[in-house]
Amino acid sequence: MEHPRQVTAIGAAMVITSTIIGVGVLPLPRFASEAADAGGPLVTLAGTVPAFVGLWLITALGQRFPEKSIFLYSEDIIGKWPGRLGSALLILFFAALSALTAREFGEVVVTAVLKKTPLEVTVIVMLLLAAISSRNDVVTFSYLHQFYLPFILAPGLLIAVYSLKNAEPLYLLPIWGNEPKAFGEGMLTIASLFQVSFIMSLLIPSMSRPWKAMRAGLSGMAIAAGFYLLIVIATIAVFGPEETKKTLWPTLELARMTSLPANVLERLDAIFLIIWVTAVFTTLLSSYYLTIHAISNLLRLRDHKMFTFFLLPFVFMLSMCIPNVLDLYAIIRLVGKTGLILTVIYPLLLFTTAWIRKRREAS
Amino acid sequence: MTLWQRIQQFFLKPSKRPKQAGASEPSRAPSISGDLRQTASAISDLLGDNDDFVSLRFHLFGAYPANLFYFSSLVDADTIHREILKPLMAPLPRADSAPVRVSHLKEMLLRDQLYFSEGEWVTDFSTMIEALMKGYSAILVHGIDAALLLKTRNIDQRAIDQPKTEQVIRGPREAFNERLDTNLALLRYRLPTEKLKVKTMKIGRLTKTKVAVCYLEGVTNPSLVQEVMRRLSKIDIDGVLDSGYLEQFLSDNRWTPFPLLQSTERPDKIAAALLEGRVAIFSDGSPFALIAPVLFSVFYQVVSDYIEKSVVSSFIRLSRFIALVFSLIFPSLYVSIISFNPELIPTEFAVAVAGGRAGVPFPAVIEVLVMEIAMEVLREATIRMPQQVGGALSIVGVLVVGEAAVEAGFASPITVVVIALTTIGSFATPAYDAALALRILRFSLVILAGIFGLYGVMAGLILIANHMLSLKSFGAPYFSPVIPWSAKGAKDSLFRGQLWKLNKRPESYRTLNTTKVGKETRNLVRQEPHNILDPVSYEGRRNNDGTSSPGDRHRGGDGDH
Numbered sequence: 001m002e003h004p005r006q007v008t009a010i011g012a013a014m015v016i017t018s019t020i021i022g023v024g025v026l027p028l029p030r031f032a033s034e035a036a037d038a039g040g041p042l043v044t045l046a047g048t049v050p051a052f053v054g055l056w057l058i059t060a061l062g063q064r065f066p067e068k069s070i071f072l073y074s075e076d077i078i079g080k081w082p083g084r085l086g087s088a089l090l091i092l093f094f095a096a097l098s099a100l101t102a103r104e105f106g107e108v109v110v111t112a113v114l115k116k117t118p119l120e121v122t123v124i125v126m127l128l129l130a131a132i133s134s135r136n137d138v139v140t141f142s143y144l145h146q147f148y149l150p151f152i153l154a155p156g157l158l159i160a161v162y163s164l165k166n167a168e169p170l171y172l173l174p175i176w177g178n179e180p181k182a183f184g185e186g187m188l189t190i191a192s193l194f195q196v197s198f199i200m201s202l203l204i205p206s207m208s209r210p211w212k213a214m215r216a217g218l219s220g221m222a223i224a225a226g227f228y229l230l231i232v233i234a235t236i237a238v239f240g241p242e243e244t245k246k247t248l249w250p251t252l253e254l255a256r257m258t259s260l261p262a263n264v265l266e267r268l269d270a271i272f273l274i275i276w277v278t279a280v281f282t283t284l285l286s287s288y289y290l291t292i293h294a295i296s297n298l299l300r301l302r303d304h305k306m307f308t309f310f311l312l313p314f315v316f317m318l319s320m321c322i323p324n325v326l327d328l329y330a331i332i333r334l335v336g337k338t339g340l341i342l343t344v345i346y347p348l349l350l351f352t353t354a355w356i357r358k359r360r361e362a363s
Numbered sequence: 364m365t366l367w368q369r370i371q372q373f374f375l376k377p378s379k380r381p382k383q384a385g386a387s388e389p390s391r392a393p394s395i396s397g398d399l400r401q402t403a404s405a406i407s408d409l410l411g412d413n414d415d416f417v418s419l420r421f422h423l424f425g426a427y428p429a430n431l432f433y434f435s436s437l438v439d440a441d442t443i444h445r446e447i448l449k450p451l452m453a454p455l456p457r458a459d460s461a462p463v464r465v466s467h468l469k470e471m472l473l474r475d476q477l478y479f480s481e482g483e484w485v486t487d488f489s490t491m492i493e494a495l496m497k498g499y500s501a502i503l504v505h506g507i508d509a510a511l512l513l514k515t516r517n518i519d520q521r522a523i524d525q526p527k528t529e530q531v532i533r534g535p536r537e538a539f540n541e542r543l544d545t546n547l548a549l550l551r552y553r554l555p556t557e558k559l560k561v562k563t564m565k566i567g568r569l570t571k572t573k574v575a576v577c578y579l580e581g582v583t584n585p586s587l588v589q590e591v592m593r594r595l596s597k598i599d600i601d602g603v604l605d606s607g608y609l610e611q612f613l614s615d616n617r618w619t620p621f622p623l624l625q626s627t628e629r630p631d632k633i634a635a636a637l638l639e640g641r642v643a644i645f646s647d648g649s650p651f652a653l654i655a656p657v658l659f660s661v662f663y664q665v666v667s668d669y670i671e672k673s674v675v676s677s678f679i680r681l682s683r684f685i686a687l688v689f690s691l692i693f694p695s696l697y698v699s700i701i702s703f704n705p706e707l708i709p710t711e712f713a714v715a716v717a718g719g720r721a722g723v724p725f726p727a728v729i730e731v732l733v734m735e736i737a738m739e740v741l742r743e744a745t746i747r748m749p750q751q752v753g754g755a756l757s758i759v760g761v762l763v764v765g766e767a768a769v770e771a772g773f774a775s776p777i778t779v780v781v782i783a784l785t786t787i788g789s790f791a792t793p794a795y796d797a798a799l800a801l802r803i804l805r806f807s808l809v810i811l812a813g814i815f816g817l818y819g820v821m822a823g824l825i826l827i828a829n830h831m832l833s834l835k836s837f838g839a840p841y842f843s844p845v846i847p848w849s850a851k852g853a854k855d856s857l858f859r860g861q862l863w864k865l866n867k868r869p870e871s872y873r874t875l876n877t878t879k880v881g882k883e884t885r886n887l888v889r890q891e892p893h894n895i896l897d898p899v900s901y902e903g904r905r906n907n908d909g910t911s912s913p914g915d916r917h918r919g920g921d922g923d924h
Contacts, residue, residue: 011847113704114818125815125822133829143832147846267707270817277821 005205006139009212012203015145015286016055016220021152021227022283023105024193026249027329028228029235033250035186037241039177044232046183047190048225050344052218055197057347059217062204064360070201070347071297077354086346087298090198093339094291095311097196098284099319100332102126105280107325108249113270123319129281130288131308138206141289145282152279155272156227159251160234162258167237178241185337192336193228195343197221199286202293248325288315394488399505402488403430406501409492425454427468428505437498439517447500447513450476465506472502472511481514493571520545526628528795531667538628543573543647549630550577554637558582564595566609566646570602573647574609577633583640584873587837591642591655606646606653613644613655615835620800623836625657632666640874656836658843658871660856662687665793668859677858683791684857690788691801694731695812695820697781701727703816719775728813730774734782735806737764742786843871863888 032040075083498516844852
């Protein structure tokens, strides 16, 4: 397929931000405070470091091969079959990530808004949305992200600002936490929330100015990281680390605490959740899109549309085979941390090999 | 063949069906020969069955056998008698009265004898027939193998009226009518520049509709004009009865409910569009002209936005946009909140709603759907109704849908309020076809709300937004200049910036010449105004002058009162 190179740097940055911010925000303060109670914000900040490294690697690689995605140039760097193996693993990983995202959000919706609706329905609706929308080309894909970004950022910021009323700064002290025993693990868990920024690899071949990709990607991720940090600080400051640990989705609780002036709406969390369907949608779209493009790149297909619906039942079954919410989060942590090998270590491997072998795209 | 394939074939490949009548050409092609009788009989064979077809044999200058053909319904009989027959039948007032050679006649008729600026000799038989059908008169002279066509067409037309569908409070009040010539005149009157180019072509095998493509040379992107011409030239259809036919062939996406070309009956709108670097398409017989390309702005922008001040029109635009969002999602929000999440609304209100719904046996979604359908029927009926009964029927309609439905326990009062607000909101959308798209989508959103509640509404909205984001009108993204973001273009999106800040033509149309407002004007608005009439400085200047005449003083005194 001929890629029109129309994605601007700002567009790419917006894609990265809206991709990263997703359903992970809901349990994020819990992850942070479980790792280092009052040190939650610090863990979050530390967690962005591996994420930034991963994004830096994938962008640097992309700039070395501005015409190709990682699924194509990996074969140039480390050979045909190892490269294909890497791509296959990435496909599996992102398919699993899509399944987990859909399932996680399905659980949230069923618990908070649609109490009588079967889980399957909410999950399949979400997956269908992603499948239908991933039939677009990369340029339209970036338009989608640009359009939804305000709807993703605004409710979160609103909630964070309103929560200041109930905030207790003491909850945030000491900054490094009381018993930061699981600091490293928590850091990795939080870093795993940033992994879909891997989408940068697909964007670079469509960017009008690929050399701007690094700045775009890093600033996009910085916005997302700032947003995450804000949410973690606000939640822990309102509930305290101990309470946050016990709540399944602390951010949702935070939304529940806020109320608009003039008593327009009695419950804000449902509205928050509904508007946040867009955030989940963009994240899911990115991971699904990545999966489909990876498959079509691996099989050298010209058109990625073929797999959009073909993949759907598999992802759906994958997301349905998890028995309950507790197992879901155990699996999310596991898959997330394992995924870091694929999204950080694997690009590092490729980058060093390319650097040593001085491989660049033949121009 | 499976059923699905059959359905596909039926919808997607209408060209495989047998060709319509009129596609077949007559097998033998008659020509205009010098033999008057032969040609005349060929014409009579073709058109003689029509009772309004006139074939008049006469003697040109009292000497040469000739024949005049015309359709009495299409021409002005007075013109025929006075301007054609009188000078032609009268013998030549020549002194020598030597007979004119037949070969000279051809030149003489147009140059010396007839007072017609639009007359020409044609040799092609089918061209002549086509011209006859359009209201020309044809004169055949024995011995000349050509026909003289004279534009005698006189078809009554509607007067230039006020726009029926796009009214403004402040702004021009003229609208197009059905004649292409009149419409082009209205446009040329607004753009008296040599840069305005009009290209015409004929589309429609039987209707032979004249279609005009207008653009500003040096402003409009030439590739855009080419693309419009290319798409138009591909159209092969038996008839084009309105510009709406062309719209459907020119659209990039044929299944979308959203308009990808704008239709308007306002000449000033067309002029504004041309100045923005867009292309206008007229079709003879249609009071609506098309504009291409078109963006989402068609939903909430009107020409009078640029007539009012920036602050005022920004506010009006915003309210129009709110009305648009309202008319799209309000009923579905109502349904989902009432039937799934009543805890969202304040308790007092929820109690009131529940009280109002107490006697209604249906779930909210059925109630809203029934009322919406009733509203649609009412709306459609109002368009078709004869005006004499219109008033009476609309009163009945309002009573039935409003008061009586509630009294009968058919709908709750709040449902009526919701439906009423939605319907009023949908009339605030300036473009009729844009409002239509929203009407269709509103129904699907209500159904989604009935099944999945707020989650379904959101999913539906995401689908709609994704669809709109993927739309392109001649390659321009539908949501530009907002998505993809352009700071320059966004000055004229939901808010309308000051006219001198909108100094460039919209980027989305990729125009050749981009400057709208000159640099000097832009600098002028930044300067301090000269306070001519400021009392303090005026007094000071007058004292400095010292020699002001009594008359001046008197006038100044008047001003003080």
